[in-house]
Amino acid sequence: MITLNDIKEAKKRLTNTVLTTPLMKAPILSKNLNAEVYLKEDNLQITGSFKIRGAFNKVAMLDDTKRQNGVVAASAGNHAQGLAFAAQHFGCVATIFMPEATPLTKVSGVKSYGANVVLTGENFDEAYAAATKFAKENNKEFIHPFADDAVIAGQGTLTLEILEKIEDIDHIIVPIGGGGLISGIAIAAKSINPNIKITGVVASGARGMKDSFEARLPIDSSSVRTIADGIAVRDVTPKLLEIILEYVDEIVEVSDNETANAILFLLEKHKLMVEGAGAVATAAIMHNKVNIENEKVCAIVSGGNIDVTMLSLIIDKGLVKSFRKMNLIVTLMDKPGALMHLTEIFTTCSANIVQIDYDRNSIKLEFGEAHVTISLETKGEEHQELIRENLKQNGYRYKQI
Structure with missing residues (x-):
């Protein structure tokens, strides 16, 4: 207890x-x-997570023989970094089993403390099974990420x-x-x-x-x-x-x-x-x-x-949900000046264009039409309503995405 x-x-x-x-x-x-x-x-x-607390306490309590044999863990990333730091501090070798989809930042963090990383399994539980098997076969101390006093x-x-x-x-x-x-x-x-x-x-x-x-x-x-x-x-x-x-x-x-x-x-x-x-x-x-x-x-x-x-x-x-970004697909005639006329509407509405893509080959288009996919910086819900209203007044078909 x-x-x-x-x-x-x-x-x-x-x-x-x-x-x-x-x-x-x-x-x-x-x-x-x-x-x-x-x-x-x-x-x-230090390692970007609370996990260093438990890992460090555990390694600090091991005797010298167990430290010399090395420690093993399974982790989605944070326990791995905590244990790697603790192992480096106490001068023992750490081998960490991590799920294959673990973010690169966590894998890199573990390696930066000198630990060996093995990527295996689709989730923590599959990595855990591989880690416990490895620890038992190689007489190493397995440090559980949570089920350890x-x-x-x-x-x-x-x-x-x-x-x-x-x-x-x-x-x-x-x-x-x-x-x-x-x-x-x-x-x-x-x-x-x-x-x-x-x-x-x-x-x-x-x-x-x-x-x-x-x-x-x-x-x-x-x-x-x-x-x-x-x-x-x-x-x-x-x-x-x-x-x-x-x-x-x-x-x-x-x-x-x-x-x-x-x-x-x-x-x-x-x-x-x-x-x-x-x-x-x-x-x-x-x-x-x-x-x-x-x-x-x-x-x-x-x-x-x-x-x-x-x-x-x-x-x-988050920018889209808070009405600070607006993504649109606008249909227009594929002819000289059509795109310029569209962008003039956004200029009139004081909306800044941050990305634009022009597609004239989609099978969904009628002959002579084009799709413009456009991202705008906007200043709130009312600003976006102003843009929609101006597009309607100028006869544009559009879809907000």
């Missing part, structure tokens, strides 16, 4: 190596929701840091994948003050722990699919579920669209680069999945290792 003392001892091992990350107030969320909302910014950790105790140090700053916190909201983070946080919080509410947040595309929590027995997901790859865990570990049933008050879920909104919000309003898993707690607050009125609330921003391609896609979709 993991105790508060285990977590306090873990904090001592992490001192002077693992960062005490900022706990910052979120003024917009606080004002909009009539609460005091704080963000625990563990995306600013030392790892859980390390993650629980987040609670100690929160309560050092805000003793009277009412509510902590935590991402859930395998459950190691919320287990450590909840054990520490409830041991210090049983009245602190603990809410877990899963991705709607990886809701195994939520289903298990509600059924009070392990229910594995048939498949997982979410942009929050750090919490895309298919199978539920009975030990973690037992802890969560005892210490966690509720579990909610957020969609990928809600997570993407939170990523963009944190980037724009808080200047924080946050990955999907790191944004789900904020997403739950933004989209009213939890009742926090008149409370002091802390959302755990658990990681920031987002793939740049994914970030670009999220930003682009």
